[in-house]
Amino acid sequence: MNTTPVIAIFDVGKTNKKLFLFDEHYRIVYEKTLQFTETMDEDGDPCENLQALTEWGRDSLKELMDLDEFEIRALNFSAYGASFVHIGDDGKPVALLYNYLKPFPEKLKEKFYKDYGGEILVSMITASPVLGNLNSGMQLYWLKNKHPEIFNKINHSLHLPQYLSYLITAQAYSDITSIGCHTNLWNFPQNNYHEWVLREGIEEKLAPIFSSANVVDARAFWKDFKVGIGLHDSSAALIPYLACFTEPFILISTGTWCITLNPFNKHPLTQSELQQDCLCYMSYKGEPVKASRLFAGNEHEMETKKLAQHFNVAQDNYKGVEYEEKIITALTKTNAVAQGIKFAERNLSEYRNYEVAYHQLLLDIMQQQIESTKLVIQDDKVNRIFVDGGFSKNPVYMHLLAAAFPQMEVYAASVAQATAVGAALAIHQHWNTKPLPADIIDLKFYAKPSLV
Known part of the structure; x- marks a missing residue:
């Protein structure tokens, strides 16, 4: 039986979770879309159903393995930004996937910018307007100050695209398209993490940076794959x-x-x-x-x-x-x-x-x-x-x-x-x-x- 060589792409938006297979001409040869009902965090704010998302990722890969007409050569992932999944030493999430629209405490915001030079200076260095939880680095700052019991359990905080990749590879990496997108984490002039990331002990929670253009070798369901570490969706859309x-x-x-x-x-x-x-x-x-x-x-x-x-x-x-x-x-x-x-x-x-x-x-x-x-x-x-x-x-x-x-x-x-x-x-x-x-x-x- 002849099989079609393809790449599988998991494309996770706020509303639609999509799975595609592309052939070597980048034509869609398989497509599936699902929607999940949001859950609530401990403050009553809506958040992504992380358990459902995790199960969907793993179950979808298993489903793909049953499609005999395709030869899946590689996997990659794109997802919305400003969202962290925090995993512990056992590789499992230790916190919810908080919504980037969740209100950020005003007093904590004032303290952060006062300690690190003011809103204008931090924004210019990090290329990040003041956006509260849309600055995803601020989510880690919030956890450290408001929920230290959770923060201390974190082994790695992975942006959502990298978490999806981690589910397949069990290898934790950070990606520059996620780190560099209005996160408050990156010092653009120095091309490194901002000083506050080091001083607050945030860097040790972040996985090593790995190139979005490279892959890691992974094996799942008795098959070998080349797996990308995922990209922030806005950066991915620019690539074509x-x-x-x-x-x-x-x-x-x-x-x-x-x-x-x-x-x-x-x-x-x-x-x-x-x-x-x-x-x-x-x-x-x-x-x-x-x-x-x-x-x-x-x-x-x-x-x-x-x-x-x-x-x-x-x-x-x-x-x-x-x-x-x-x-x-x-x-x-x-x-x-x-x-x-x-x-x-x-x-x-x-x-x-x-x-x-x-x-x-x-x-x-x-x-x-x-x-x-x-x-x-x-x-x-x-x-x-x-x-x-x-x-x-x-x-x-x-x-x-x-x-x-x-x-x-x-x-x-x-x-x-x-x-x-x-x-x-x-x-x-x-x-x-x-x-x-x-x-x-x-x-x-x-x-x-x-x-x-």
Whole structure:
């Protein structure tokens, strides 16, 4: 019986837990998705069901072994960040998988920043805006100060992607894409852990750093595998673009947040940038990726609900709205585009129909997007912008973006399951005998409108 060589990718999001098999052409040949009901921590805050997640990881691998039509050569993992699994000497969790949205004690936060030079200095050094438990290193600081009985039991604290790998390999490692993503742990100028990590005894709880591009050998269910140590999902999603394009580019990853990523911006974060919600991610090769964030997807969701109610149409009516240059021209001539004005402040009765109002919403969002994206472009020689996610399928957004950056080539980009593909590509050389395919990314070019 002929078998298809594949790589298995466990892709863990906050909502969906996915399992994929990719063939050597990075085509999905198997897919399975599950959702788990959250549990509560000791304070009544929601948290991931760690037991269910652990059982799913192990059971899924066993299921894969029963698929005779596939030859599983390698495994890798991607997962959401800012989440630690704390394991004891016996290799089992000694604490819950706390939610990064859990409120962080204000007094403890004040003490931390007072002891280590203030919010501005720490943020600039660690490329981490002050985000409470979203700064995952602060979770360890909290455990040490508020729950020392748990902290003292910890042998290794593993970010979630590395815990998933640990379930298969029983080898504990840290990964730079998780450590380097708004954790407060990493000193970017010195390329090492921040001083507070050493002084607080946190470093001894962290596993050795291992390259995301390498693998470890593991054996499970009487079969041998090459196993990656996992990646932070945002860094994994960037890998297909880094693999396919060498000329400088910007990627705007759109969803609830619109995150502009510039892997070619080598300038250190400034105080002004941090105050405008900029941060740094870390590529799988250990290089800083400057990023800016905009809550545009959330704004779009909220305001389209209001539009639907006002004009008595379906909530997803915007999906049928095509770009109308004459509407944009008319709105621009009436000075409807104004800096600092958000759509929520506008009077919907001023718009004659849904289409005009929706164009106004996108104009207002685009003004914010322009400012956010410019923060990470700076003076770099970037000549292409790729947009993936929800807004890449929105012709009004895409045409307005092309108009806003007429000196650049603007593309809507699509990678099927980009995060999972990125995790597979990170260890390509260890399992795949074929060269990288040229068709991983689908592109659609948007020319600048004639009104520019």
